[in-house]
Structure formats: structure tokens, C-alpha cells
Amino acid sequence: MSTTGTVLVTGATGTTGSRTAARLIAAGHRVRAASRRATPLPGAEPVRFDWYDPGTHGPALEGADRVHLVPPVGDGDPAAVMLPFLRRARAAGVRRVVLLSSSAIPEGGPAVGAVHAALPGLFDEWAVLRPSWFMQNFTGTHAHAVSIREEGVIMTAAGSGRVGFVDADDIAAVAVRALTDDDAPGTDLILTGPEALGYDDVAAILGDVLGRPVVHRRLTYEQMRDRLTAQVPPDFAAMLAGMDRAIADGAEDRTTDVVERLTGRPPHGFRAVVERELVRGG
Template sequence: MNSTDNKVGTTLVIGATGTTGSRVTARLATGGYRVKAASRRATTVAGAEAVRFDWHVPATFGPALDGTDRVYLVPPIGSTEPADIMLPFLDQARAAGVRRAVLLSSSAIPAGGPATGVVHQALPGLFEEWAVLRPSWFMQNFTGDHPHAHSVRTDGILLTATGEGRVGFVDAEDIAAAAVHALTDPQAPNADLVITGPQALSYADVATILTRVTGRAVVHRQLTYEQMRERLTAAGIPDEFAAMLAAMDRAIADGAEDRTTDTVQRLTGRPPRSFRAHAERELA
């Protein structure tokens, strides 16, 4: 990466303290790119200009966008209809001079689908340079600050409604690496990019790997869709969003995520990290 490329100006990273946003910000800053790190508290991030940004406070949009020509979009957390907030922001971004937008969506949500699918469908009509990143489930769900990770640490149990379905779990570091290329390469992808790790694994497979790496027994306990939805709502997740998450588990059980792609290899020139390698790095 080279910040002397005059085609790359300043990138606004929304969600700069989050799982992918923090990694995208760090990679851009390390590469010498100018970056604005946007978060609700304008948290200081090394090598970046901290700016306040809140999807629910439109007054924060203008100052955050000032002087930027590209943006990494992390949708508002927990919203089942993010387009209501995001599309007005994207109109403002285009008017402010943003030329390239890279949206973080999900492998489970196609263009025109629910939630970010509406924003995905609109993006090519708003910007000439764009990409939609559709990563599979994060490996960090098992090692970071996530209900699965907490359940593994406290009880040695993974609870899902995924049955024997398999997922191409992906390391957030690989998502960030792909995002930086999508933001900075001279030619924008202008594509829908499904991002996975190198293997499709069931949650039972994940439990086996965690057991081997940590030396502590971890098992996968299967729930029904209804049990999963009730568990999520009991944890304080709004009913509609809990139903959507439980439905994603059911789709995994039906084989919807049983795939791998070469996206990381094509964009970054290296293969994605395996779940075993991720677990050894984070937990061993």
C-alpha cells in the first residue's frame, strides 16, 4: 500500500472501534493512508483522526464526511431496517464528494434481501465505485466478546439451531484485509464479494477444534428454532431481530452457508486463515 497514490484521499471508517472497523482502520493507518475513525464517542485510534458519528444522530454526518472521498460502511447494530437510516446518509455522502463506498453486509443476505440487502441493492446506483462485502460468520464469535465465546468459556457449550449444517467461518483479519483492498485498489471491485475461510465446518467441528486447542471439553448442543429465538429474546435482543438471527441458524441447518470462496486469495494474494490457526493464535 502506498499513500502517495493521489487517487486515494481520506477514508471514513464507520464503526472504527468494532470487530472489522478497528482492523480496517489499523491497516489503513499502518499503510500510510489518511483515515477518519468514526465512532459514537470519537474514540482515539492510533494513526487516525477520531470523529464522532452516530447513525441515529444525523447532525454527526456532515462533520464526519467532510474531506473524505471513500467510506467503509458498518450498518447500525441490531436494526432490521437499516436502509431507513443509511440511504439518506449515502445521499449526503455522494453530495459531499464520496466516490467509493464499501458496505459490510452478510453472506446470508443477498442484494434486495432483508436488512442490509436493501442498501446493497441501492449502492451501485449511488456510487460509480463500490463493493459489498458479504462475509460468513466470524471466527471471533468463538474467541472474543460474543455469546458463543462466553458460553464456551463458562460452560464449555455451543448452543445453536444449526443442526449439522456447515459454515465457512472467516477471520475478521481476512475481512479487514479484503476491505482495505476494496477501498484502496485503483480499480474498485464493483461487485458482491462473498468472503469465507478455507473450510466449511459444523458447530460440532468447531467444538472439536476448540477442545483440542484449549485442552478443555467443548460440545455443541442443538436447539430448535423456537428455543434459539427464545434464548435470544431472553438475552435482551428485540423480538424481530431475534427471530431473524434464529432464522439464519435454521438456514445454516438447511445448507445455506455450506460453501467456500476464493475472495480473500483473489483480493489479497494470500489464502484465508483456518479456524484451527485462528484458535491457536487466540486461545492456545
Template sequence: MNATSATLVIGASGTTGRRVAAGLIAERHRVKAAGRSATPVDGAQAVRFDWNEPATWAEALDGVDRVYLVPPIGSSDPATVMLPFLRQARAAGVHRAVLLSSSAIPAGGPAVGQVHQALPGLFEQWAVLRPSWFMQNFTGSTPHARSIREDGAILTASGDGRVGFVDAEDIAAVAVHALTDEQAPNTDLVLTGPQTLSYDDVAATITEVTGRPVVHRHLTFEQLCDRWAAEIPLEFATMLAGMDRAIAEGAEDRTSDTVQRLTGRPPGTFRDFVEREVA
């Protein structure tokens, strides 16, 4: 990495972005922490950035040679804004891009899958991180965290399907390697925790560790879709409910060695996560 250049971390106050920024700073890399409010981050240069305001892009890209990409939240068609930004980034001297995608979305698939497909043609060094569902989905202001607090329940249409839940700490550690290793991975990387769990297992673990009863309520696809559609556009609600249906059909019942291979340490367990961030 050029000692005078910086890494632009988009979404630097978010779940993975703040951890990626902290990891880069800990390794003494220059960081531009980008967000809609230019939130100060210790050790980083805060810069205002909004996917939907192209006028904010040039300043964010100034002096940057690599970028960590978090797609616009809640967009069912992020490529519309991301691809023009990425073309501008390449023209501005960015040569490495690491994209946060999802294990549920392949290259060329819906939403961020279109950006994934375009990335190798835009940059000579790149990586697409495809994490399974975040363990952090059960903390903070997320829908699962709210329903756990308010009703003692997790509501899904995933049936008995299993998921390789992954800790955002591990996602960020992989991202730091992908951004800073001498050679970028130049591939997509599926990231999971060390084991697959059903939502019944998740509820049981949270109950056991916290001492507060939590159950998993099994919804139908239609019930979940209606629940989401009360808060977000129907198209996006249908896509999210469809992801639960895919879990029920076994799409996320897998683990990978990516975290161990790239960071040299095993991924954190769900129990460790609950003890650290939920209890």
C-alpha cells in the first residue's frame, strides 16, 4: 500500500464499516471514514459521502487508492448508483475495491449481484465478501433484536433451515486482509461462522446465556412478507422473505474456511458472540 494514499471506508459508522476502519487504523493505514454525516472516527479523516449525492463523491475519492464498499441500505437496485461511482473511482486512481455482498446473492444475481458481476472489469484488484447472516442481527435496533426485547421471540419463515451465522468482527478482519495484503483475493469469498444453527438453536442459546426466555416463532412466507411490507417497499419485502424461504430449503446450510484461511484464526462462535454482545 502506498504510504501516502488512503483507504476509503464507506459506511464507516456501520456494523462492518466501523470495524474495518478500526482494523486498518490499528495496522497504521490511512483511512477516510465516509458517511452521510461525516461522523468523526478516531484516527481517521471523516468525509461526507452519500450514494445518492454524486456531488459528494469527488472529495471522498481524493487521495484514495482503495475502497471498502457497503451498498446503499434498503436499495433493491444498488447498481444504479454504485456503478457510476465505481467508474469515477477508477478514473480517480482507485485500483482495489472490496465489496460487501451476501452469501445469498451470487454474481449477476439481484441487487448487489449486479455490482459483483461488474467489479472484475473495473479494477485489477478486487474481492467480494459474501457473508452469511450476521450474528449482529440479534443486537441493537434490528428487527430480530426488537422482537426479542418486546416479545421474547424471533420471527422467521426459515422453518428448521440452518444458517452459518458469522460475527461482524470476522467479516471486518477478512476485509482488512483483502484491502491490505500484497495481492487482493480477486475472487468472491463466502464467510460463515464455525457451525450452522437453526433459529430454534439461536433462541435456545440466547435463552441459556442471558437467562431470558426467547422462542422462535415459525411464520409462513406470506405472513413474513406482510410483516416486512408494513415497514418497507413490497418488492424489497418480498426479496427478504424469499431469503428466509431459501434458508428453509437449505441454501445457507454450509460453513467455509475463509475466516481461518485469511486471518489465521478460527471464526467466533455464536455463544461467544451472545456472551459478549447480548448478555
């Protein structure tokens, strides 16, 4: 695919968006970094973008032919704002869209699943990235990372279920290939790390790397839902707690070869990522 166009990266200050933008810039692509405050990003053109302010959509799309699409955070019905934006993007000349979704949300499923279902009808060139849970949930600003730092505890309703946790750097590496390869994937891609781990395993590795105890506290679905309701709307809290329950039932106990197939290298392991981000400071 030609590198003469511009890639619009929404959520450009976020966990995956910032990494995707940085990789695109390093590879010589023109990047428009979209965020609510038009935060400067070295090598990119910053632009103000707010999902809930359609007045920001046209200027963000101007001249863009590819879009890395990160849904609004915490919105139980993102299709309401995303689908009008995507129709506008198609009219503005965007040819390829790569959507960030989740391994837990299938095409036509809840929340961003409705956007996934609509995407192939809107664009000939597309992909949906469906990563497993981020390894960065334990190292950044996520509730798990906060409770680890403050209490040495990870709280889930996932029981002994296992997850193929994935490095956000690996997600970004796949996103760049999906955005810039001559042929778009034209499918959804489930992204995982190299192994499936239970939260007890995660706590043990974190404790070993940090040199202090970290424990996994098992909550019921109801306890998890009520805990999350203090942070997000009740419907969204119920959906998130339900994802933990699905993990307990084995829904995320898998690994895939997608990262290695698209990037040419194996995905990063959990211990290596934790050491990189918590010990060596990123």
C-alpha cells in the first residue's frame, strides 16, 4: 500500500494508540494523532478529536486514507457514535479501517461487536483486532495495576480461568501491518501472548519480579460487578464482570499464532513485559 496517504490514529494518547502511532511514524508514514486535547506527539500532526463532538470529526478525517479506530472508553453502545463517523470517513475518502475490539466480543456481539459487524459493508479494506487482556493492565493505570501497587492484590471473578494475556506493543505491531500492508487482512484477528496464564500465575510472577507478595483475591460475579459499579455505569460494570465469569468458564484459555504470523517474530512473554515496564521503567 502507498505510504503517501495519512493514517488517522484515534485514541492516540492511549495504551495501544500511542504505540501504534509511534511505530507508524518510525516507519515513515504520515500520522494524524487524534485525541480530545490534540496532545502533541513527536513526528505526528496533532488534531482534536472527541467521539461525542461531531464537529471535530471532519477536520480529523481531512486527507486521511486509513484509520486506526479505537472505540470510546466505557461506552456500552459505541456504535451510536462510531457508525456515523465511519460513514463520514468513507465519504471523505478513507479506504482502510482497522478497528480495535476484544477477544471477548465477537462480530455482532455487545458494545463494539455491532461496529465489527458493520465494518465489512462500509469498507473494502478492513481488519478487526481482537486482543486478549492487556499485560499492561498490571503495569499502567488500570485498576489491577493500582490495587497491585497499593495493596499487593489482584481482584477478579475469573477464578482459576486462564487468559492469553498480550503485550500492547505486540498489538501495535500487528495494527501497523494491518494498516500498511498491500493487502488488508479482511478478517478479525485474535491476538494473544505466547501462553495462557491464570491470575494466580500472574500474581506469582508479579510478586517474583517486584520482590514483594502479590495475591489474587477471588471475588464472586456479584462482588466484582458491585466493585466496578463504583467506577463505570451499571450496565458496563455487569458486562465487565460477565467477562470475568466467562474467563472462569474457559472462554479465554487459548493462544494464537497471529502476532508471529503478521510480524515475523514471537509475541512477548508476560515476565519479560513486566520486567521491561516495572523494573527497567519501560
